[in-house]
């Protein structure tokens with residue numbers, strides 16, 4: 224079973240510690256990099272790729288970019304060879320270090336997936352070169368387990384999602400009935416007492432992997448233990 | 449209804465600091481309902497501007513309607529000549545409509561908040577963003593673009609955990625509310641998908657021309 228760690232890219236003073244920790248840890252096979260006011264996830268992914276063999280995932284959210292910026296972001300990721308991408312709507316700015324920032328969400332995660340995967344996304348101009356020629360491996364995040372969440376998961380599946388990230392074992396069981404794509408269980412680092420026990424439960428429930436989400440952009444070895 | 453609230457007094461005082469003779473004009477429509485620009489609020493502001501000469505106060509029912517405004521302005525034309533500036537207690541639309549109709553500086557005493565529902569006096573709720581691409585026929589009459597803090601039209605978002613909204617954990621996720629409403633009204637729960645808003649159509653300032661707003665293409 225794959226072990227992933229999801230972090231927010233660090234601020235200036237923390238870059239070295241964060242990079243060293245990721246490069247040196249043997250506890251995780253993959254790292255998901257999310258940008259939230261720290262260094263560029265793509266830049267960090269490229270640099271990490273030079274120093275370790277861990278799988279690099281980008282997490283791209285709709286929170287702070289419109290479709291033009293998202294298109295550029297995906298294009299740059301493709302040029303950098305970073306094709307594993309987790310997309311999400313993204314934590315509202317009110318709960319970030321920039322609470323007064325404008326929430327963008329011009330595309331939602333479903334529309335972003337369409338923009339990446341569709342031959343002719345219905346919301347650009349006709350000659351916009353489609354992103355779907357690239358070998359993307361796109362993960363989507365399902366928030367909960369209500370009828371509405373499952374409805375959205377169905378839409379993601381039909382729009383070509385390659386992986387699913389869920390927040391609970393119950394959701395994992397439910398999403399398994401919709402798709403045979405890999406499903407990862409995301410757990411918050413600060414709420415996980417016994418990582419090996421969570422790992423075992425996820426494995427038993429048929430998860431393809433576990434994603435430990437570190438809710439801060441400070442990463443130290445302590446979090447990885 | 450356009451919901452507005454009075455600016456902090458210091459800000460109002462600072463905005464009129466350079467003028468001595470003032471007129472204060474209130475709005476008898478939305479701002480009166482919001483108790484931010486009614487007759488009483490006009491009187492109160494007049495009292496707090498004790499160092500100014502308030503030449504006259506006046507109430508216009510809908511200063512945002514040029515037809516009503518033109519008629520009402522004829523009644524105060526002469527008195528307006530005697531003031532240095534006009535302090536307007538109306539929404540941004542009312543202030544600008546008035547400002548474009550007279551040759552005096554117009555200052556606002558209000559902040560305009562949103563178009564919304566009046567729940568009861570001093571309690572208002574936003575529920576329409578005037579996006580021009582209404583989804584209400586598909587969402588059980590509840591606008592997700594306005595009622596979801598992220599404006600997600602294909603929800604629920606990736607961050608929702610249970611039925612609550614992580615942005616405001618006291619509130620139910622609007623997509624859960626829509627779902628429940630559809631179920632209780634036995635409306636079709638077919639999975640719809642909505643494209644993002646077409647901002648080209650929303651290029652500002654928006655206006656409609658002709659006899660009435662023509663249907664969207």
Ligand code: SF4
Nearest residue numbers: 596605608613621622
């Ligand atoms: S939980 Fe629901 S209402 Fe809250 S931000 Fe997400 S989609 Fe919007």
